[in-house]
Amino acid sequence: MSSKNDTEAFYTKLKAQLEDTTKFPAIYMYKFIVPSREEKIKQVHQIFNNIGAVIDTKKSSKGTYTSVTITVNMKSADAIIQKYKDVSVVEGIISL
Template sequence: MKSPEEKEAFYKKLKSQLSDTAMWPSEYLYKFIVKTDTVKIENIESIFNHLGAVITTNASKNGKYTSVSVNVRLKNPDHVIEKYKEVAEKIPDVISL
């Protein structure tokens, strides 16, 4: 598990990269992996509710895991990071790619 300092350094670097590579507002594609659990998937979907997000899911070959892709138009890099933090806080054992 990453320390709070490592997490903040990651988000600071991500913000810098997003600022340098995109004109905002912009489309952003999130990818998450969770153990296949409808509650977890619905919770991810609810975090992006009312943002006009296009959400697709794909179960792994054996059905144990599900990838959730979220394509959404966001205002700025801070909004991107805010959503990553919200998903990490509300969904146990989520993997963000």
Template sequence: MDHATDSFKEKLDTTYSFPALYMFKFIVRPDQVGQIEKQFSEHEVILKPSSGGKYVSTTIKIMASSSDEIIEHYKEAAKIEGIISL
């Protein structure tokens, strides 16, 4: 892991007591929603299109078993071109 990932993991471990409810928020293009839904196929993905329809805000709540699980989801999501993590 790099320094930023180590720092994020440390922050997660001090903020949460696992297992814990964790909320992901991403902004993607409409044609990328399927990729988010596939990655979080076992979880509800809440979609909110932007007023202009160019982007979709996604919210996903998961019961995470560890900080490593959260980091893995972020790493997978980062493979989606142009994704914005909030």
């Protein structure tokens, strides 16, 4: 289990990498694995609602999980990280 310090260190490192390699605004691709339950997938859709995101979903071969790929124009590294934090409340989600 990760602690709050580990999570914050991860986001700090991610922000530095994004700022070093990306000129904003930029198209960013999020990839998540979500349990194949309609309410979980809807939660992810709602988090990215109204920001012009293109969302593609694909169920796993057994149908247990759904891959969610989101492509969206983001204004800053902080905005990207905020979306990761927003989706972290979805039970069972895995960020890739």
